[in-house]
Amino acid sequence: MFVRSFFLVVASIVAFGGCAAPESASTATEQPDVAATPDPDWPQFSIPIDCTLGEDCFILLYPDRDPTSGVVDFSCGTQTYDTHKGTDFAVADATIMARGIPVLAAAPGRVLRARDGVADDRVDSNEERQSLEQRGIECGNGLVIDHGDGWETQYCHLRNGSLAVEPGTEVERGTVLGLVGMSGLASFPHVHMSVRHEGQVVDPFVGLADETGCQVDRRSMWDRQLEYEPTGLVRAGFSDRFPNANSLWNGEHYEKELSTNIDEIWFWIHRYGVREGDVEQFLLLDPRGGVVTDYEQTVEEFSLSSPSAVGKRNTPDRPILPGTWRGEYQLLRDGEVLIDIDREIEVR
Numbered sequence: 001m002f003v004r005s006f007f008l009v010v011a012s013i014v015a016f017g018g019c020a021a022p023e024s025a026s027t028a029t030e031q032p033d034v035a036a037t038p039d040p041d042w043p044q045f046s047i048p049i050d051c052t053l054g055e056d057c058f059i060l061l062y063p064d065r066d067p068t069s070g071v072v073d074f075s076c077g078t079q080t081y082d083t084h085k086g087t088d089f090a091v092a093d094a095t096i097m098a099r100g101i102p103v104l105a106a107a108p109g110r111v112l113r114a115r116d117g118v119a120d121d122r123v124d125s126n127e128e129r130q131s132l133e134q135r136g137i138e139c140g141n142g143l144v145i146d147h148g149d150g151w152e153t154q155y156c157h158l159r160n161g162s163l164a165v166e167p168g169t170e171v172e173r174g175t176v177l178g179l180v181g182m183s184g185l186a187s188f189p190h191v192h193m194s195v196r197h198e199g200q201v202v203d204p205f206v207g208l209a210d211e212t213g214c215q216v217d218r219r220s221m222w223d224r225q226l227e228y229e230p231t232g233l234v235r236a237g238f239s240d241r242f243p244n245a246n247s248l249w250n251g252e253h254y255e256k257e258l259s260t261n262i263d264e265i266w267f268w269i270h271r272y273g274v275r276e277g278d279v280e281q282f283l284l285l286d287p288r289g290g291v292v293t294d295y296e297q298t299v300e301e302f303s304l305s306s307p308s309a310v311g312k313r314n315t316p317d318r319p320i321l322p323g324t325w326r327g328e329y330q331l332l333r334d335g336e337v338l339i340d341i342d343r344e345i346e347v348r
């Protein structure tokens with residue numbers, strides 16, 4: 001039997017600059033997602049991205065409803081960062097982004113302003129962030145649509161050169177505005193959508209409300225029920241090195257097979273919204289079905305998104321065997337399974 005005497009385990013909590021800012025935060029009590037009644041006087045918004053939530057895209061960050069330096073999203077979770085003004089509809093990485101994911105108008109209206117020409121560079125340092133802020137291009141390539149009666153939506157971080165509309169363009173619900181990108185103050189590929197009424201930020205999961213915080217009456221402005229899923233999988237796979245946030249969001253680690261000559265083999269998970277106390281279970285099996293790693297760990301710190309992985313070194317006495325390697329992973333919270341996946345890779 002293959003010996004499990006050597007394995008490495010790393011759960012790297014890599015904070016990322018949201019649209020920009022990385023902060024962990026304590027977890028508040030979550031409010032159940034109750035059906036909200038729309039207000040007939042407000043616009044209804046469809047999601048601004050051409051994909052299926054929960055399948056090929058996901059909401060990574062919500063508007064921050066805490067007026068202080070703390071953070072809270074509409075459902076009393078903390079999947080946001082301080083002063084975040086919009087909803088971030090994300091795809092898994094720059095490889096998916098490169099396929100060309102359309103950004104769509106959330107409601108009919110007229111384009112007021114638009115900008116293109118900003119590079120799709122992932123921001124991962126304070127220097128890059130400050131530079132973008134000084135130049136006033138945090139939104140990157142984006143646009144604002146006027147929906148009448150004081151309502152506006154803004155779309156940010158579109159792909160460089162992809163804008164399909166200009167000021168004055170009349171759009172319908174679903175009109176293609178451009179493509180999902182990573183321009184401006186963005187550290188993952190997504191479209192950030194902000195809603196404003198008479199210049200004031202509105203959380204579309206709540207609607208117009210005088211109260212801040214999450215214990216408020218909610219009248220969703222979305223044209224469908226959107227599930228609140230503050231924790232989930234971005235992507236998972238195998239690699240010959242431990243992936244970091246930069247390599248994952250930039251779309252690396254798509255290996256279909258690995259060589260027996262590699263120094264290490266890693267089974268990795270890129271997940272979002274893990275919380276202190278969550279339990280992660282890893283199982284790594286070699287081609288003979290031998291258990292290389294059977295490991296459980298408790299998450300120590302909330303993170304907006306970060307990778308976690310188990311791996312094995314290639315040594316003369318315990319080499320990385322050719323054949324099909326298999327990884328299994330579960331994320332559990334209070335006994336409930338939130339992520340349950342398995343992956344395989346060929347080693348030749």
Ligand SMILES: [Zn+2]
Nearest residue numbers: 019086088192
């Ligand atoms: Zn955002």
